[in-house]
Amino acid sequence: MATLPLCLKPNLPDRDIDLHSTPTLKDVAExxxxxxxxxxxxxxxxxxxxEDTRERVMKAVxxxxxxxxxLARTLKSNRSNVIGHLLRSTDPNPFFVxxxxxxxxxxxxxxxxxxxxxxxxxxxAERRGIDTFLNWRVDALVFSTPVSEDNVAxxxxxxxxxxxxxxxxSEAGHRITVKNYQGASRAMRHLLDLGHRSIAxxxxxxxxxxxxFADYVEEERFGAYRDAKKNHxxxxxxxxxxxxPQSAEHIPGAGYxxxxxxxxxxAGTKVTAVLASSDMIAAGVLQAVHASGLRSPEDVxxxxxxxxxxxxxxxxxxxxxxxxxxxxxxxxxxLIDQLEKPGSKANKLIELDAEFVVRDSTAPV
Amino acid sequence: MATLPLCLKPNLPDRDIDLHSTPTLKDVAExxxxxxxxxxxxxxxxxxxxEDTRERVMKAVxxxxxxxxxLARTLKSNRSNVIGHLLRSTDPNPFFVxxxxxxxxxxxxxxxxxxxxxxxxxxxAERRGIDTFLNWRVDALVFSTPVSEDNVAxxxxxxxxxxxxxxxxSEAGHRITVKNYQGASRAMRHLLDLGHRSIAxxxxxxxxxxxxFADYVEEERFGAYRDAKKNHxxxxxxxxxxxxPQSAEHIPGAGYxxxxxxxxxxAGTKVTAVLASSDMIAAGVLQAVHASGLRSPEDVxxxxxxxxxxxxxxxxxxxxxxxxxxxxxxxxxxLIDQLEKPGSKANKLIELDAEFVVRDSTAPV
DNA sequence: TTGTAGGCGTTATCAA
DNA sequence: TTGATAACGCCTACAA
Numbered sequence: 001m002a003t004l005p006l007c008l009k010p011n012l013p014d015r016d017i018d019l020h021s022t023p024t025l026k027d028v029a030e031x032x033x034x035x036x037x038x039x040x041x042x043x044x045x046x047x048x049x050x051e052d053t054r055e056r057v058m059k060a061v062x063x064x065x066x067x068x069x070x071l072a073r074t075l076k077s078n079r080s081n082v083i084g085h086l087l088r089s090t091d092p093n094p095f096f097v098x099x100x101x102x103x104x105x106x107x108x109x110x111x112x113x114x115x116x117x118x119x120x121x122x123x124x125a126e127r128r129g130i131d132t133f134l135n136w137r138v139d140a141l142v143f144s145t146p147v148s149e150d151n152v153a154x155x156x157x158x159x160x161x162x163x164x165x166x167x168x169x170s171e172a173g174h175r176i177t178v179k180n181y182q183g184a185s186r187a188m189r190h191l192l193d194l195g196h197r198s199i200a201x202x203x204x205x206x207x208x209x210x211x212x213f214a215d216y217v218e219e220e221r222f223g224a225y226r227d228a229k230k231n232h233x234x235x236x237x238x239x240x241x242x243x244x245p246q247s248a249e250h251i252p253g254a255g256y257x258x259x260x261x262x263x264x265x266x267a268g269t270k271v272t273a274v275l276a277s278s279d280m281i282a283a284g285v286l287q288a289v290h291a292s293g294l295r296s297p298e299d300v301x302x303x304x305x306x307x308x309x310x311x312x313x314x315x316x317x318x319x320x321x322x323x324x325x326x327x328x329x330x331x332x333x334x335l336i337d338q339l340e341k342p343g344s345k346a347n348k349l350i351e352l353d354a355e356f357v358v359r360d361s362t363a364p365v
Numbered sequence: 366m367a368t369l370p371l372c373l374k375p376n377l378p379d380r381d382i383d384l385h386s387t388p389t390l391k392d393v394a395e396x397x398x399x400x401x402x403x404x405x406x407x408x409x410x411x412x413x414x415x416e417d418t419r420e421r422v423m424k425a426v427x428x429x430x431x432x433x434x435x436l437a438r439t440l441k442s443n444r445s446n447v448i449g450h451l452l453r454s455t456d457p458n459p460f461f462v463x464x465x466x467x468x469x470x471x472x473x474x475x476x477x478x479x480x481x482x483x484x485x486x487x488x489x490a491e492r493r494g495i496d497t498f499l500n501w502r503v504d505a506l507v508f509s510t511p512v513s514e515d516n517v518a519x520x521x522x523x524x525x526x527x528x529x530x531x532x533x534x535s536e537a538g539h540r541i542t543v544k545n546y547q548g549a550s551r552a553m554r555h556l557l558d559l560g561h562r563s564i565a566x567x568x569x570x571x572x573x574x575x576x577x578f579a580d581y582v583e584e585e586r587f588g589a590y591r592d593a594k595k596n597h598x599x600x601x602x603x604x605x606x607x608x609x610p611q612s613a614e615h616i617p618g619a620g621y622x623x624x625x626x627x628x629x630x631x632a633g634t635k636v637t638a639v640l641a642s643s644d645m646i647a648a649g650v651l652q653a654v655h656a657s658g659l660r661s662p663e664d665v666x667x668x669x670x671x672x673x674x675x676x677x678x679x680x681x682x683x684x685x686x687x688x689x690x691x692x693x694x695x696x697x698x699x700l701i702d703q704l705e706k707p708g709s710k711a712n713k714l715i716e717l718d719a720e721f722v723v724r725d726s727t728a729p730v
Numbered sequence: 731t732t733g734t735a736g737g738c739g740t741t742a743t744c745a746a
Numbered sequence: 747t748t749g750a751t752a753a754c755g756c757c758t759a760c761a762a
Contacts, residue, residue: 022499022523024738024739025739025740034749035749035750036739036741036749037742037748038747038748041748044741047748048747048748049747049748050747053748068740069500069502069739071436071439071445071501071738071739071740072436072738072741073739073741074436074740075434075437075739075740075741075756076740076741076754077741077742077754080436090465091459091462091463091466092676094457094459094462097456100455100483101455101485104483113497115481116481117478118465118469135432135433135434135435136435137434137435253676254676280677283678286679287678287680290660291680309677311457311618311619312648312678313648313678314652314656314678315656360656389755389756390756391755399733400733400734401733401755401756401757402732402733402734402757403731403732405756405758412732415731418731418732433756434755434756437754437757438757439738440739440740440755441737441738441755441758442738442756
């Protein structure tokens with residue numbers, strides 16, 4: 001027997017209870033002594049309704065406890081006013097939580113609802129999420145960020161507007177990215193200005209995603225580091241530590257940062273500053289510094305990336321802030337704009353600035 | 366003119382595009398040369414279908430790119446297999462993100478979808494979220510955690526199963542809580558065993574929520590502290606710092622913890638250990654310790670609550686772990702159990718154990 | 731083993 | 747200014 005394609009949701013279990021015996025338009029209409037059409041006109045504030053009729057209908061709405069059935073409405077109108085948000089992961093790295101907040105708040109402002117699906121970095125879960133959303137007829141889809149290029153293509157093919165946020169994996173749909181090179185360059189300039197020359201880099205290995213678009217992020221961050229070091233005649237591989245994520249689900253965390261920093265410290269190489277490619281890694285760097293009895297920033301300056309954990313660390317972490325919330329807002333805006341004026345482009349590319357935030361973890365040599 | 370009650374979603378904007386011209390059962394039926402009934406039987410794997418007919422239908426499904434319309438299905442069956450999750454906030458405190466993950470994963474395992482609505486601590490947003498979910502005919506509602514007792518009552522009244530997680534505000538629906546007294550007691554025992562007697566407490570002021578149920582959490586945490594200190598003849602108000610959240614949206618954070626700890630340090634009171642009522646507050650305590658040139662745990666032992674930030678701090682924070690994921694899983698389980706066996710109780714109260722996690726921020730005096 | 735027909739709650743068209 | 751009626755896509759008796 002052939003198996004069901006993913007886009008067919010497993011059948012609903014048989015059940016006998018009727019939970020939602022919510023009154024319908026018809027009930028309200030009867031209570032008000034009018035036709036359902038009239039009630040609909042009142043509720044949607046559309047078309048002509050006599051003032052006293054309106055009052056009567058509103059009373060009936062109250063009396064019956066009527067509530068709209070968005071399912072029926074969407075079935076009929078083909079528009080759900082819902083945006084589906086596919087989140088790569090929310091835990092442990094809270095970055096995408098901030099993106100989600102941006103999407104939600106912007107969408108709400110334009111009377112869209114946002115629904116969120118957490119894929120925990122797994123391509124199959126991502127696929128299930130896309131299918132769930134499409135089965136529910138969401139109007140548009142946000143990937144923050146996509147796991148699989150194929151999945152993005154699959155979503156685009158379905159015809160809904162799509163946007164890839166922060167780390168796109170293809171040219172499909174809209175894309176919103178961050179100027180990572182610029183951000184990392186500013187961080188390096190800051191360290192160089194403070195007199196640092198022995199600056200280490202700890203991050204993901206560029207190219208480890210196996211996708212040219214997605215890899216661009218780490219390439220830019222490391223590239224800015226390397227360029228800055230070269231310009232000061234001091235690029236030294238002994239001060240670089242790369243990790244390679246085991247799988248899409250795995251995000252390099254504090255443990256990795258701590259081990260990498262310890263290995264640099266143990267090697268005895270001179271190091272007065274560290275650029276980490278995420279706040280989580282930077283948190284680990286600070287742990288290693290602390291564990292070795294040193295202090296930041298007195299002994300080692302540390303800079304992170306993202307601005308997620310930075311306000312909670314000791315010392316408060318200087319970091320390259322990714323505009324997470326704005327990323328989300330922009331994604332929602334692009335999508336809703338496209339939905340509301342049909343002719344518009346479906347392939348915009350937007351690059352947002354990173355902001356450099358100086359806190360307490362950097363100081364002169 | 367009367368205004369629309371909240372439960373009537375604002376009307377959809379007029380639009381002319383038809384985004385989802387997805388094939389329907391009818392299209393598949395035509396392609397396969399059978400009736401829609403037969404296609405439905407194949408898709409739902411229900412009733413008798415000849416093997417070759419099934420094959421033919423499956424081919425037609427593939428060929429047409431058919432996908433189920435969950436809206437129509439739910440409209441008909443009155444069951445959406447969707448759980449609505451109302452999240453108090455996700456940022457900055459990532460605690461509820463973990464709860465959300467628990468709900469999602471458990472629900473998915475029983476083929477329910479979870480939709481999430483972020484209310485950012487605002488009662489009106491919570492109300493909007495409830496209405497949105499009910500308008501979409503979700504099968505059940507999770508509050509993690511509710512902002513307004515009235516809103517919970519409103520949700521329960523609608524007839525959907527409801528659960529309040531971690532900090533209930535009433536006896537309505539199911540409730541899942543954590544044994545905070547037990548958790549805080551273990552933390553105190555740990556500190557006492559290490560020889561600490563000058564132990565400070567920094568947290569929210571018990572009673573500041575203005576709701577007996579919600580206030581119970583902070584009362585238990587502080588109560589365990591006070592009882593332990595009294596049992597060792599050493600309760601001293603000079604070592605206690607309370608904050609009172611300005612509003613429901615506001616969560617005491619690292620800034621508060623840092624200020625409170627500094628004030629204790631500045632006062633010159635002897636303090637060798639601190640129990641903080643959240644990891645975020647504890648993060649601030651560590652910042653103050655670091656800023657004053659002291660070290661943890663050598664000079665001050667620190668214990669947090671939640672196990673959210675603890676793995677990222679320097680030193681790694683000893684903490685009372687709230688079983689966030691399990692809280693979510695249990696919530697989903699309760700709800701789905703109730704949905705699937707109608708007769709069952711709608712008012713269960715479950716108390717989960719807190720787990721005490723010893724890391725690096727505590728040491729003998 | 732397969733098909734016909736009616737209805738879920740809403741909106742849109744067309745009359746009245 | 748209001749009302750009847752026909753879809754939207756699916757499910758499910760009931761019939762064949």
